Amino acid sequence: MSKDELSIKEIYRKYRGMWVAVIVTKRDANGQPLYGNVVASDVDRYRLRQQTTSYREICIFFAGEPDYPLLV
Amino acid sequence: MKIKTNFGLFPSVFVILRGRNQFEREFLALLSSSSDYCVIPRVDAYMLGYGEAVGDTITDMITRPPYITTLIGHSSFVDAPLITINEVSVGSLTVRNVDFIAYDIPQEARVDVILGKSFLERAKARIDYINRVVELEE
Numbered sequence: 001m002s003k004d005e006l007s008i009k010e011i012y013r014k015y016r017g018m019w020v021a022v023i024v025t026k027r028d029a030n031g032q033p034l035y036g037n038v039v040a041s042d043v044d045r046y047r048l049r050q051q052t053t054s055y056r057e058i059c060i061f062f063a064g065e066p067d068y069p070l071l072v
Numbered sequence: 073m074k075i076k077t078n079f080g081l082f083p084s085v086f087v088i089l090r091g092r093n094q095f096e097r098e099f100l101a102l103l104s105s106s107s108d109y110c111v112i113p114r115v116d117a118y119m120l121g122y123g124e125a126v127g128d129t130i131t132d133m134i135t136r137p138p139y140i141t142t143l144i145g146h147s148s149f150v151d152a153p154l155i156t157i158n159e160v161s162v163g164s165l166t167v168r169n170v171d172f173i174a175y176d177i178p179q180e181a182r183v184d185v186i187l188g189k190s191f192l193e194r195a196k197a198r199i200d201y202i203n204r205v206v207e208l209e210e
Contacts, residue, residue: 019179024098027163028077029163030075030076030077030162030163031075031086031088031161031162031163031164031165032077032085032086032163033086033098044179045113045179045184046115046179049115049116049119053119056094056095056096057095057096057097057098058096058097058098059086059097059098059099060097060098060099060116060184061086061099061100061184062100062182062183062184064182065080065081065182066081066180066181066182066183067180067182
């Protein structure tokens, strides 16, 4: 495990409320990410995309839950 | 081949999309059986090799290209490009040639990608809301 590697739970805690781009380093038996290296983070998902254009493979998600109900 | 995974507040799974140019983008995707199509942000469709997803040239606006489709949204009609993503994978389960709408969901929803019926039916999705478990099967 590299020193920058974090579990997905740790990423949720450390980057709460931000969009994150992660290089996944370990997965569970169902292919769901367990650990990864965060290469970019931003409160704005469009600015995050500007930092990830050079990556062939990248995992992007929001570290947190929505502020509002999703659908009405 | 069966995938079984837990979810939190909303039914969701990490999904890998492979495009025309062999780039890969992975997202925590919302599973929504009320959506006919899957949804991907326009910029990510572009990064996967689907240039038509960001076709805002004057020619596109005047001629309305054939890949543009009209959808009923929650409060209005929406025109958006309909594209076919080469591969959609959850773990070892892969579904090929899945229809997606290239459309930017407001980022306040905190969701980039929706897996709608164009994927869920083919992946034989079962969602257990009580135990918060998603099952997919090839």
